[in-house]
Amino acid sequence: xxxxxxxxxxxxxxxxxxxxxxxxxxxxxxxxxxxxxxxxxxxxxxxxxxxxxxxxxxxxxxxxxxxxxxxxxxxxxxxxxxxxxxxxxxxxxxxxxxxxxxxxxxxxxxxxxxxxxxxxxxxxxxxxxxxxxxxxxxxxxxxxxxxxxxxxxxxxxxxxxxxxxxxxxxx
Amino acid sequence: xxxxxxxxxxxxxxxxxxxxxxxxxxxxxxxxxxxxxxxxxxxxxxxxxxxxxxxxxxxxxxxxxxxxxxxxxxxxxxxxxxxxxxxxxxxxxxxxxxxxxxxxxxxxxxxxxxxxxxxxxxxxxxxxxxxxxxxxxxxxxxxxxxxxxxxxxxxxxxxxxxxxxxxxxxxxxxxxxxxxxxxxxxxxxxxxxxxxxxxxxxxxxxxxxxxxxxx
Numbered sequence: 001x002x003x004x005x006x007x008x009x010x011x012x013x014x015x016x017x018x019x020x021x022x023x024x025x026x027x028x029x030x031x032x033x034x035x036x037x038x039x040x041x042x043x044x045x046x047x048x049x050x051x052x053x054x055x056x057x058x059x060x061x062x063x064x065x066x067x068x069x070x071x072x073x074x075x076x077x078x079x080x081x082x083x084x085x086x087x088x089x090x091x092x093x094x095x096x097x098x099x100x101x102x103x104x105x106x107x108x109x110x111x112x113x114x115x116x117x118x119x120x121x122x123x124x125x126x127x128x129x130x131x132x133x134x135x136x137x138x139x140x141x142x143x144x145x146x147x148x149x150x151x152x153x154x155x156x157x158x159x160x161x162x163x164x165x166x167x168x169x170x171x
Numbered sequence: 172x173x174x175x176x177x178x179x180x181x182x183x184x185x186x187x188x189x190x191x192x193x194x195x196x197x198x199x200x201x202x203x204x205x206x207x208x209x210x211x212x213x214x215x216x217x218x219x220x221x222x223x224x225x226x227x228x229x230x231x232x233x234x235x236x237x238x239x240x241x242x243x244x245x246x247x248x249x250x251x252x253x254x255x256x257x258x259x260x261x262x263x264x265x266x267x268x269x270x271x272x273x274x275x276x277x278x279x280x281x282x283x284x285x286x287x288x289x290x291x292x293x294x295x296x297x298x299x300x301x302x303x304x305x306x307x308x309x310x311x312x313x314x315x316x317x318x319x320x321x322x323x324x325x326x327x328x329x330x331x332x333x334x335x336x337x338x339x340x341x342x343x344x345x346x347x348x349x350x351x352x353x354x355x356x357x358x359x360x361x362x363x364x365x366x367x368x369x370x371x372x373x374x375x376x377x378x379x380x381x382x383x384x385x386x
Contacts, residue, residue: 081266
């Protein structure tokens with residue numbers, strides 16, 4: 001789903017924080033700072049830590065960078081103005097991601113990109129070279145046939161393999 | 172000194188590459204000319220060669236070649252006696268989330284129209300639509316803390332003038348086969364029809380004798 005947080009929400013949050021902190025200082029309480037549990041946005045973000053956690057490009061950028069520094073992971077037309085079917089596509093996407101995560105367990109290097117072109121469902125994934133190629137071929141064929149029978153539309157899998165995950169930075 | 176098995180593998184690899192190139196060339200030169208080379212990349216794929224007899228080197232490859240059933244679509248050119256429909260205006264409106272994708276698609280569509288000799292009208296960008304949602308940030312309480320999402324729809328409009336039915340069909344089919352994912356298209360056709368014969372002449376010219384008894 002194409003979504004980006006606007007800055008208005010952040011301004012509101014910051015003003016609420018300032019108001020709550022000023023209230024506490026007026027009452028003269030002994031350091032009991034009551035904060036709202038969801039002041040900062042936590043969606044799809046990996047918090048900055050010690051510097052030992054490897055993080056990919058996709059994970060390092062926050063959701064408000066979608067459209068600017070990031071692309072879309074799921075591309076279909078149902079979120080455009082005047083088009084319908086968004087809920088069905090989202091449910092399909094969630095199922096496909098979980099299915100791929102389970103079938104190619106431990107082999108996924110990055111998030112799965114799902115593209116829909118007419119009737120065709122194109123699932124693009126980047127894998128690690130953990131399994132021998134014969135097993136990969138079998139799993140690809142199995143996934144394609146199972147998903148096409150399930151969704152009643154042609155499903156194509158486009159796989160690329162890498163030696164190991166590409167690290168963008170360490171957080 | 173290259174061992175004979177490796178040499179034979181190399182020969183087979185070069186042969187396979189040549190076979191693939193010949194195959195793609197044959198498809199391009201065959202009668203499917205109006206589809207264009209761009210759509211071939213969608214329809215056709217790499218042919219899986221019979222490598223089962225040889226010992227494949229077990230070095231992991233970076234991409235997987237999967238077979239795609241290539242159906243030989245024979246284009247039947249039908250010639251009919253009935254006159255072709257004429258379109259005064261053909262309006263193609265494309266909608267998408269990404270402006271860059273729509274830019275490249277507009278370049279592609281205008282280039283196609285120029286190559287096919289279709290007269291282009293206006294090519295412009297209607298203003299974008301933003302649909303905003305303000306939702307509660309937390310699942311339970313904290314009504315004062317919300318989160319805002321927005322969905323942007325960008326448009327691009329291409330107008331073509333004075334186009335025949337056959338040309339319109341071919342152009343639209345080519346355009347639609349190469350529509351990128353996440354882009355929707357709406358086509359509005361304005362057809363021209365011949366004025367019906369019974370309203371060509373005004374009715375009062377045919378009946379002059381009825382005026383005298385009414386007066």
